[in-house]
Amino acid sequence: MTSTTSTAELLDPTSPAYKKARRQFYKATKNRPQNVEQDWTPFRAAEKRFKARFPPPDLSTVLDLAQLDPSRQQELDDGVWRGSTHSSTYKRLEGASKPVYVIPAVPGLVILPSYLNDEEQRELVRWSLEKQAREPNPTNLDIHYHLPDGGLWNAYIDQKSTREETILPKALDSDVVEERTTGPRQLVDNTPISVENYRSLSETPKPPPAPSATVTPSSPSSLLYKLRWANIGWYYHWGTKQYDFSHGKGEIDQRLRQICKSAVETVQWNEVYEGAEAVEWEGSDPEWKSWGETYEPDAGIVNFYQSKDTLMAHVDRSEVCKTSPLVSISLGNAAVFLIGGDTRDTQPVSILLRSGDVVIMSGACRRAYHGVPRILEGTLPGHLKAGAAGEDWAPFAEYLETTRINVNVRQVFPKGFKPPFLTS
Template structure:
């Protein structure tokens, strides 16, 4: 407990120092943090929140969030690979109204379907991805097909060039998000995946958001050296609807701050299968991912991913079998990576995009790398140019 208190006190001192805003100071601190040290003593772990003895000084109090159990039937939850809502645990944080955290509510083995969808199906054309900037569309047609044999190989040469799947950083679904204008539009629209829409709508309903429509998704693919810069998700035209975030693979640290960057953020772990919902006041707060944490036992998967999908799925299930060969590719990828899906409703019922946002943008505008935005992007610490962008004072 002494180490915990010391960690919280040192973070408070760090955030209060002048020159740099409090959020960026803690972002830099956690980006350089190490597992097994006091560095992570102030990070909230919702997976063990029910075992926690009580609130910690300097850390927001974790409170139970009461889900709308009657809004999702057991059959509907099972269709999406989720436990009955009555078996979920959900939490909020004092001082962050509208923030909801649901530690892994997936049925055993069912995360594998969503991981395979992110890596194999959602990454395909016509969905737009960061690879479009670097190669012709036909070459980036299916990162999975061009990568699977390399990833499945047992003799992985760490010096070999990264496969297309390992170079994937983001994919957009539904309404496309333009990283330069920071706006959504109907240009480059692709049909939103029906299985992901159903999953998102069940989670939203369980949290009290009936009528939520999944219209846009951004998939972020993280390596161990990736970060997600400090940003606010304000580009959706309807902010009354929640933002849903699904995590798979290696754990990461998530920072949730305030309306301004001079407010010190709260740190929490995101483990595989965890779901976050940002709504109401928390919908427009600064947030970031400064660190993906390598597994303490080396290159291996979180324990919750060791269980395979059931051999026989319910007849109405949206989940599809995952072959041993496909899972070998997924597992090889996730040994040193994580995937995050964020799902949003962009428009209010009956709303349309403003006229200027429906004009078709030149193709080159949509091909620019996400890193050009300087606001919400996956960064890699191994790149000194990108490090300088994130840390101009170093």
């Protein structure tokens, strides 16, 4: 799709853009073996359906809770893509001060639509780009490039009206290089961590990732669109999909901590869990009863998605706390989020996540398969567009036109826990 093709055209079977996508689809699939689809797990089949450029996916099975909120009407109208509120069974919790929903088919999953207001969304977008995608946080780019000291975003802004300085690949001055690009996150099968094995897992070798030999010198403005993730808190080693505790504990920003803690406190956990039998809680008192005091975020990823990026089905099982809340904040363009069960054989529920929505994965669904098969282009809400805030917002708005940001915050260790092998 070119940037001049609107989403509306793409969804209209009489438009030239639709006909072109159809021609391309027939050409690309003409030699595809018959019956491949029969081998797909229900999760894989759903991913394929939503990823497809043609036919454009039908979102009528995707739960779109924004439709229950009259104040989001404009956002829905502007964005064209729409889900529905009839597909999955959801329940609104009664006691909360803000709208909070659960989906009984996925025990432990909680959705807080529009949890962040317009200004808070802009604040977190700025925070992600200016303060998180830079040292000391590891990013997908600094494996391969000598990123500027002040971070990629700040270099981009500083050099916008001047000549951009070239950012050099690390492979130029390293002997150890690897054939890997800045593409999507790699799938690695990792051992689920637990209180019993975290110590031995923490001793497995975690060699630093090798810079790719194939990347070329680039400008800040082009690298920006190749940014995929930045890690916060405990250092995450992507090669083994385990935390590398030897790096020590990175601080979690106080404002982010406050947002996540207050989201967890907003939820009436008794309404979520009372009577639910999906989790076998250890000990006599279920853990959720004390999340108000014990929930403490200590790690996370800021994900940056461009319109054609996807995140394949995976389970986040590197955290020792395997039931405590994972708080996931959506910003920018909307996306289809899938979440199923223990294996890819469970039919996933599909949910349309829009800017400002918060999802909490807790209890049994904390280790459920989930993924993001589709970024919904053209869904940037008005309050994130240029002109919605002061002049300095314009470059953020421009970047966001094709971007979705997800701030994915986890708790690795119980509150106050200090790994015994850490000396500092």
